Amino acid sequence: MxxxxxxxxxxxxxxxxxxxxxxxxxxxxxxxxxxxxxxxxxxxxxxxxxxxxxxxxxxxxxxxxxxxxxxxxxxxxxxxxxxxxxxxxxxxxxxxxxxxxxxxxxxxxxxxxxxxxxxxxxxxxxxxxxxxxxxxxxxxxxxxxxxxxxxxxxxxxxxxxxxxEIETMKEPVDQAFGNVLTYGMGLGYYAYMVSEKENVASVTIVESNEHVIDLFREYVLPQFKHADKIRIIRADAFEYAQEHMGKGQYDFVFTDLWHDVSDGMGMYLRMKEYENRSPGTVFTYWIEKSILCYL
Known part of the structure; x- marks a missing residue:
């Protein structure tokens, strides 16, 4: 509105x-x-x-x-x-x-x-x-x-x-389809929820922290019913967006790189700049409504 x-x-x-x-x-x-x-x-x-x-x-x-x-x-x-x-x-x-x-x-x-x-x-x-x-x-x-x-x-x-997290990710989960890319792994909540959807073919997670990836691979991912849909790429989110995101392989992108609004505004604006490189892709961002209140 x-x-x-x-x-x-x-x-x-x-x-x-x-x-x-x-x-x-x-x-x-x-x-x-x-x-x-x-x-x-x-x-x-x-x-x-x-x-x-x-x-x-x-x-x-x-x-x-x-x-x-x-x-x-x-x-x-x-x-x-x-x-x-x-x-x-x-x-x-x-x-x-x-x-x-x-x-x-x-x-x-x-x-x-x-x-x-x-x-x-x-x-x-x-x-x-x-x-x-x-x-x-x-x-x-x-x-x-x-x-x-x-x-x-x-x-x-x-x-x-x-x-x-559950409430603020409802829309990005509901909207996800096709080949999904998510920036930020965390505990894998978003990846798990969208991997459960029949209209989601794959979920690519870009995460830079090696220890976070190791914890997820060993203790969380094996519990996923559709672990076969998950692909993990260790990379900086912005470098990946610059070099790979615009090649047209993703239908839906969800970015969740920040802890809260205060540290998210700059990263949100920076990631938004890459949208025009993927005109056929749908982009969503964690707590975007709250971030926009401060911009």
């Missing part, structure tokens, strides 16, 4: 304020809200989402009862960005159901399970942009512990398969 309506300075300020507050919360204390506080508020008959949002607003120093500006910000953002997720909805995902991740490490790369605590907040989908230009982050939580596969690089979580 096109958004051509000019964004007012007030909306820009509101967007910036919400993003700043959430950035601090998610980076410093995502498990700030606990079960006891939630249960106390829920006794008033409100929804889980309202209770979570009210606690978060209070932690930010907002008065959503008597302060008109705070109340307006809460109604315009918090009421649309907080989501209670059901663990069963995600545990039934095909990758979760069929792929088991061992606790192993090769070089600086490590496979393991991480977990969200009950009521721990996390980004759960792309940013939603309203007609008037409000940019509303999507924050989810579970009311129970939720484990998810993760790959760490130098002790830092680099790739996970959480509700956020």
């Amino acid at each position: 096109e958004h051509n309506q000019p964004i007012t300075e007030k909306i820009k300020a509101d967007n910036a304020k919400v993003f700043a507050l959430l950035s601090h919360y998610l980076n410093q204390a995502p498990d700030f809200i606990n079960k006891e506080e939630m249960e106390e508020i829920l006794q008033g008959g409100v929804s889980y989402e309202y209770a979570f949002g009210a606690l978060l607003a209070a932690a930010f120093g907002m008065d959503i009862v008597d302060n008109a500006d705070d109340k307006d910000l809460f109604n315009r953002y918090f009421n649309h960005m907080i989501h209670k997720l059901e663990a069963e909805e995600y545990s039934g995902n095909p990758y979760y159901s069929h792929i088991q991740i061992p606790a192993v490490k090769i070089g600086n790369s490590e496979l393991k399970y991480e977990q969200y605590k009950p009521f721990e907040g996390f980004v759960c989908n792309d940013i939603v942009r309203t007609e008037e230009g409000r940019q509303i982050p999507q924050i989810g939580f579970f009311d129970t512990e939720f484990k998810f596969p993760a790959m760490l690089e130098n002790g830092r979580i680099w790739m996970t398969i959480t509700p956020n």
Whole structure:
């Protein structure tokens, strides 16, 4: 959907304020809200989402009862960005159901399970942009512990398969067809999901990290039902795009090279420059909607 309506300075300020507050919360204390506080508020008959949002607003120093500006910000953002997720909805995902991740490490790369605590907040989908230009982050939580596969690089979580990855890859998975190329391997979630599709003939993965490839080949790929569709190329994504992508062998390209929006904008713009070399190819990018909010 096109958004051509000019964004007012007030909306820009509101967007910036919400993003700043959430950035601090998610980076410093995502498990700030606990079960006891939630249960106390829920006794008033409100929804889980309202209770979570009210606690978060209070932690930010907002008065959503008597302060008109705070109340307006809460109604315009918090009421649309907080989501209670059901663990069963995600545990039934095909990758979760069929792929088991061992606790192993090769070089600086490590496979393991991480977990969200009950009521721990996390980004759960792309940013939603309203007609008037409000940019509303999507924050989810579970009311129970939720484990998810993760790959760490130098002790830092680099790739996970959480509700956020599942939700933000739904469209690129649904759209994939023919001979698919994906930049970035991670835990192989995208490759697994598209390899399961009857209209996908092959999946080529371009990955530069040798340890990531070794972990995937040894522990993850053997669990793929259609491992015969998978081809792995160790190469720099941009060098491969420059030298090989335009030869017409790919019908669909999905790029997932970044950790989040902050480190993805430059790579996104750089990869977009190669699209005109493959006019018959469909290109998609991980969290593109969120990246576009910052450009």
